[in-house]
Amino acid sequence: EQPIEFASASGRRVTDREGRTYLDFFAGILTNAVGYDVAEISDAVRAQLDTGVLHSSTLYLIESQVELAEKIAGAAFTRWRTASLAQRTNVMFTFRALLHARRSDLAEILTAEHGKVLADAAGEIQRGLENVEFACGIPQLLKGGFSENASTNVDVYSLRQPLGVVGVITPFNFPAMVPLWFVPNAIACGNTVVLKPSEKDPSASNLIAELFAEAGLPEGVLNVVHGDREAVDRILEHPTIKAVSFVGSTPVARYVYETGTRNGKRVQALGGAKNHMVVLPDADLDLAADAAVSAGFGSAGERCMAVSVVVAVDPVGDELVDKIRERIARLRVGDGRRPGCEMGPLVTGAHRDRVTSYLDAGRDAGAKLVVDGRQHPIDGERTGFWLGPTLFDHVGTDMSVYTDEIFGPVLSVVRVPSYDAAVELVNANPWGNGTAIFTNDGGAARRYQNEAEVGMIGVNVPIPVPMSYYSFGGWKDSLFGDARAYGPEGVDFFVRSKVVTSRWLDPSHGGVNLGFPQAT
């Protein structure tokens, strides 16, 4: 049996604004949909609720949830696909206004469940809102082409039509932004959606769905189901779910891509990362140190675009490490609801323990533990899942602190002798999500943007997450499939094209011709 942990900023069981627990949502959805009695379901799982752990023995409920959500979404699709562009964009504009108005409620949910500090949660929501704004302009992106008189009296034009029911499966680390990368575009294109958020922090998706309903989105167009891998498998196997957008760790992304495509689905699966920040000798080292600390420890390092490796090109290593160490000492770690806290806890106790295990592993492998996060003062409840910022120097590429995605507040410094050695190191890494170069040399920056085998590059910008009107995605093991998330490629992913060749009969016609059609 796989226990599902309840996430919490401070070790308590999660509840939403109305005090409902995760399982109450779960039971509530079933109640709304098929008339299960909430009390009855709650009784069945009460013992597990009391321990704060849900066991997979209850997962048959999740199975029926996915089945049901798909049925509802399938029925809704026949109506939603014919909703006019004006109707769809009206919903999107209204949703944008509601989300903007309720952003502080949503931020509180993120902080309570994920643990990131409130200011960071607000930033995540802002980046999600950008994608809603992009989807407001969907009519422009759904235009097809038109060629008048391709052959005499024959016109050829293309249509961009929705796929049907699509699945969206999201990770714990951006519980609002990542659903917003996909859901608005999918819906604006005319699809209906089954959204399965991370079981570690599921409430943001519930609020997003409530706001969509308030914005006038017809019932059944967006359906939220809860659960973990069992729910994912049901989505991947479901014969009528046409496409899956996934974001999560690399092994699961690979599995989702392989299983989904084997089942005939269109799949985009974004995976994990190990992002390198190259610092050249001519860089402004104060700027570079600020960037390394912000991008390494923001959101406790639980960002797919976090900088986890600083590549210090000789001779900057000693000075840069000193500057990073000074900045770490000043960071305030604690409960993200308290003013002034800059970094919160890790998402679960199990994740905190896994991340902490790398501190000994790195030291045992011969890296220099410059700052030990276990010593950092904490401004929060004793039972929280805390680990302060950790800095390793002289990290080798064969050490697990380098080879693994740690996904926590652990920053490694690797020293290299030259720019060429830095590029070689970055390109030898199996991941290729994001990278940054810090330099005052425009020529070197241009070379780097050309030579780095990475999908998103920052020049003196540590977390180069593209704006919503570009697309987001890495290379190599950071993305499976050929469509990146959101922006133009995100829209392409949610539509299929059709080309129409049309002739309106005039009184004369040429009779039977068995030759292959050609333009005349």
Ligand code: NAD
């Ligand atoms: P995860 O892979 O554990 O979970 C992601 C989703 O998959 C969740 O909804 C989860 O319920 C489900 N899942 C988990 N295990 C599964 C399994 N064995 N089979 C089927 N489904 C499963 O990832 P996470 O811990 O929630 O998120 C952190 C990871 O996501 C990191 O690796 C991070 O780099 C990555 N991430 C990548 C991007 C990107 O854009 N490339 C963005 C955010 C996060």
